[in-house]
Amino acid sequence: MTDGETTRKQAIRDLSEDTLGFGAAEVRTARDLLVRPRLVLQAWMIEGPTGGGRYAKPLKLYLTLNAIIMLIVFLKGGLSGYLEGMPAEMLNPLLAQAGKSRDAFMADADGWMSFLTIPVMAPLYALAAMPLFRLWDAEDLGVRRGFRASFAYLNAWTVPMLPLSWFVFGTGPAALIASLLMAVLGFAAFLRMGRGRWYRGVLPGVGKALILFAAIGLSGALGTAIVTVIGVFAGLAA
Template identity: 55%
Template structure:
């Protein structure tokens, strides 16, 4: 049943979070019947014939929730822990700030850019593969629509886990493995008949897709850290 987007609660959510009635319907259907949502997005346009939210808009709204969780969990400063102390010390001294002030500024920049930047890298990694595997000649526009469709289907599954997903703890590492598994599951549930025909082929392609996404995430993560360090060095 379609949610009335004109109700006051839905309108308020849409104004504040970019998340209204159509987004709630799309999230529900991505959990229950993701293949049907993908089919509508691919065959009936970016709004699925008027039934669903645009996949890019939905993905941006989901990212807003991820950014909020990251902020509430203390930010992205944990990404600095693996950097060589000599490099951190040299950058901190050059900036003229205390160690805590430099780390706080870097954390602020990384928290700001991490989710949207990594999301962009994920889409850039996924779109060429999903376009290649599709039975239709999608072109780049629909290829990226397919990428954001899968990313939305993946993200709605991992949202309940995100509170524990950030950081360097053993629990965060375990959650990261579960997140990868959910990416495979989202691909298998969404793409049968379009991206693959047999379960074995689907598993192989899902693993390849996740490998490409993880490599792109490492590159994006390095860029996030670089932005944080440059921002902290440049800020007075």
């Protein structure tokens, strides 16, 4: 490899890290979460938040992945679809009260919803999952490592989900199929990552995956409601 090729590859890596937050550690972590998630979890739990220097920190990686998803959401038209899905008898009075056009109302709402979605959703997901991982893990994780385990799982779910994001935030049959596949990936991530640590047998693993999925689903519904209310107030603001 020539010096020029090395310089170009380093420049590409630097650009990726500067724009998307993805450097060598993030790429390595995402790769290993796909092929050996259980070993990544073990490294994070035993050797610290960087897995002994091999991996990105779970929270940092999760925020980076969500930033990419929000970029996809922006390219797909934003989050105002949450409000557009409201019944006309609810939405029309809000538009009248706002005293602005529908497009202006949606633009104001979408700006705040897009800005606050990750700060609202990420802690809620982790708070929903953390007590379960502390309960199921044979070790006394404590709060700090409990949150680390939560973001480890969320990363293992989000990495393979990224290609589906373009379709999940769309409409029609493609969005429905992508949403179902996303749920399947959530179950698979738990079963692949947690074997021997969060569960032993297949049936207990499936049962715990269902409990975890329900807890995260409820926290997601709460987060969506919070973000939607914020969007409404933003749309009503002068």
